[in-house]
Amino acid sequence: MRRLPPLRTLLILLAVAFLPVVASHSARAQSAATPDYTIQAIRYASAPDNVANLVMGAPKEKITLAMAVWLVRGGGRNILLDSGYHRDTFLKYFPSTGYIRPDEAVKLTGVQPDQITDVVISHAHWDHLGGIDLFPKATVWIQEEEYRYYTGPAWQPGGDHGGIDPADIQELVKLNTEGRVRFVNGDNVEIFPGIRAYTGGHHTFASQYLRVDGNPPFVLASDNCYLYRNLAEHKASATFTKDYWPANIQNQARMIQLAGGNPDRVIPGHDAAQFDKYPTSADGRIAKIK
Numbered sequence: 001m002r003r004l005p006p007l008r009t010l011l012i013l014l015a016v017a018f019l020p021v022v023a024s025h026s027a028r029a030q031s032a033a034t035p036d037y038t039i040q041a042i043r044y045a046s047a048p049d050n051v052a053n054l055v056m057g058a059p060k061e062k063i064t065l066a067m068a069v070w071l072v073r074g075g076g077r078n079i080l081l082d083s084g085y086h087r088d089t090f091l092k093y094f095p096s097t098g099y100i101r102p103d104e105a106v107k108l109t110g111v112q113p114d115q116i117t118d119v120v121i122s123h124a125h126w127d128h129l130g131g132i133d134l135f136p137k138a139t140v141w142i143q144e145e146e147y148r149y150y151t152g153p154a155w156q157p158g159g160d161h162g163g164i165d166p167a168d169i170q171e172l173v174k175l176n177t178e179g180r181v182r183f184v185n186g187d188n189v190e191i192f193p194g195i196r197a198y199t200g201g202h203h204t205f206a207s208q209y210l211r212v213d214g215n216p217p218f219v220l221a222s223d224n225c226y227l228y229r230n231l232a233e234h235k236a237s238a239t240f241t242k243d244y245w246p247a248n249i250q251n252q253a254r255m256i257q258l259a260g261g262n263p264d265r266v267i268p269g270h271d272a273a274q275f276d277k278y279p280t281s282a283d284g285r286i287a288k289i290k
Contacts, residue, residue, distance in 0.1 A: 033193050033194075034193050034194035034213050034214075035074030035075030035077075035193060035194065036074060036214065037072050037073065037074035037075075037194065037195070037212050037213075037214060037290065038072070038073045038074060038288075038290055039070060039071070039072050039212060039218055039220070039267075039288075039289040039290040040070065040071045040073075040109055040286055040287060040288055040289060041066075041068050041069075041070050041267065041274050041275065041278070041286070041287040041289055042068060042069050042070065042071055042102075042105050042106060042108070042109065042285065042286055043066045043067065043068050043098075043105070043272075043275060043284065043285045043286075043287075044067055044068065044069065044084050044099065044100055044101070044102045044104075044105035044285070045067035045096040045097065045098055045099040045100070046064050046065065046066060046067065046096060046097050046098050046272070047064070047065045047067055047094065047095060047096045047097070048062065048063075048064060048065070048095060049062075049063050049064075049065050049270075050062060050063065051063050051227070051229065052238065053238055053239070054226040054227055054229075054230070054237060054238055054239070054270070055226070055227060055229050055230055055233065055235050055237070055238060056235045056236045056237070056238045056245065057235055058229070058233075058235070058238075063227075063272075064272055065270040065271075065272065066270055066271065066272040066274065066275060067084065067096060067099075067127060067270070068082075068269075068270070068274075069081060069082045069083060069084050069102055069105070069106070069131075070082070070220050070267065070289075071106065071109055071111065072195065072210075072212055072220075073111075075192070075193060076117075077117045077118060077192060078111050078115050078116050078117050078118075079116075079117065079118045079119075079120060079192065079195070080106070080116055080118070080119045080120070080135070080138070081119075081120050081122060081210055081220050081222060082119075082120070082121060082122055082128040082129075082131075082222060083102060083119050083121070083128065083129065083130065083131030083132045083134065083135065084101075084102030084105070084127065084128070084130065084131040084134075085102070085126055085127045085128075085130030085131055086101050086102065086130060086131055086134065087126075087130055087165065087167060087168075089126075089165065089167075090126055090127070090130065090165070094127075101131075101134065102131040102134055103131065103134040103135065105285060106135075108281070108283075108285055108286055109286055113134055113135050113136065114135070114136050114137050115137075116135040116137070116138045117137070117138060117139065118138055118139050118140075118141060118192070119132055119135055119138045119139070119140050119141070120140075120141045120142075120191070120197070120208075120210060121140060121141065121142040121146075122200070122207055122208055122209060122210075122222030122223065122224070122269075123146065123200075123203055123204040123206075123207035123208070123222065123223060124142075124146055124150045124164050124168070124169070124172075124204055124205075125163040125164065125204060125223070126163060126164065126165040126168060128222065128223070129164075129165070129168045129172065130165060130168050132168070132171055132172065132175060133171050133175075138180070139180055139181070139182055140172070140175055140180060140181050140182070141181075141182050141183075141184055141191055141197075142172070142181065142182075142183065142184065143183070143184050143185075143186075143197075143199065143206040143207070143208050144183035144184065144185050144206075145205060145206035146204060146205055146206040146207065146208075147172070147176075147181070147183060149205040149206065150164055150169055150172075150204075150205065151169055151172070151173055154205070160205075163204075164204075184197045184208060186199065187199040194212065194213035194214070195210055195211070195212050195213070196210070196211045196213075197209070197210055198210075198211065198251075198254070198258070200221075200222075200224030200251055201224060201244055201247035201248040201250065201251040202244040202247060202248075203223050203224050203237065203239070203248075207222070207223070207224055208224075209221045209222055209224045209225075209251075209255065211258045211259070212290070214290060216259070216260050216262070216265055217258065217259055217260050217265065218259060218265045218266075218267060218289060218290055219255045219256075219258050219259045219265065219266045219267065220267050221255055221266055221267060221268050221269055222269040223237070223239075223269040223270070224237075224248070224251060224252075224255070224269070225237065225248075225251075225252050225255060225266060225268045225269065226239075226268055226269055226270050226271065227268050227270065227271045227273075228263065228264075228266075228268055228271050228273055229271075230252060230268065231252055231255075231256065231263045231266060231268070232263065234249060234252070234253075235249070236248040236249050252266075264277060267289060274287055274289070275287045
């Protein structure tokens with residue numbers, strides 16, 4: 001008569017038999033936890049500029065920038081990356097064409113301003129922070145060090161607040177007193193299921209960008225990378241100070257890696273080409289990235 005294997009052997013055999021089931025269940029659970037996000041680029045204005053102002057070492061070539069925000073939908077959330085601008089100061093100061101207020105531009109996607117659940121601020125420059133008061137029910141997410149610096153030391157002797165509108169900072173503080181600001185603490189932080197924030201190499205004091213999980217993943221770079229040309233030529237954004245050029249180039253390489261190795265899936269902050277690469281509405285304002 002064949003002898004039965006010892007109890008320990010039986011337990012091992014049972015564990016091995018159930019491994020595929022456990023792994024399959026784990027994969028399904030992870031998939032269920034991460035929404036199948038959609039991503040749209042929303043162009044609320046265009047602006048003239050020069051490539052030399054955006055790509056370090058590039059020749060002087062005229063370019064039309066896209067002034068954009070990005071809408072990520074899924075899991076019951078309508079998430080904006082950045083909020084645009086609308087104050088008269090910059091409407092007069094900054095030449096643009098085809099301007100419509102960012103909340104009106106968002107409506108073109110079928111989402112109303114009061115349906116925006118979250119606004120993630122990549123950095124505190126006026127054209128990215130200036131519209132936070134246009135989305136009345138949104139929670140605003142910002143790097144804690146970005147908030148700390150621009151609500152304090154930036155305005156002290158020796159501080160740097162270039163490109164920062166005091167009115168935007170006052171609005172940000174007001175929203176914080178109302179309980180509508182959340183802080184992101186550092187690099188590689190999941191702020192929503194499947195959406196992680198990464199620090200961006202000092203475009204501002206503590207700028208950030210987002211990776212949106214999926215098949216495939218996408219990186220929304222905002223101004224941590226201005227143009228596809230920065231990626232193709234491995235050149236820093238010209239607005240970064242020289243001390244931070246290496247960090248900017250390093251972060252661009254990291255963005256490509258986070259996007260699954262495909263630079264086309266890194267969406268730069270102001271490149272109008274994103275509205276050519278992806279299906280875009282007839283008016284040129286809404287691009288379906290994913």
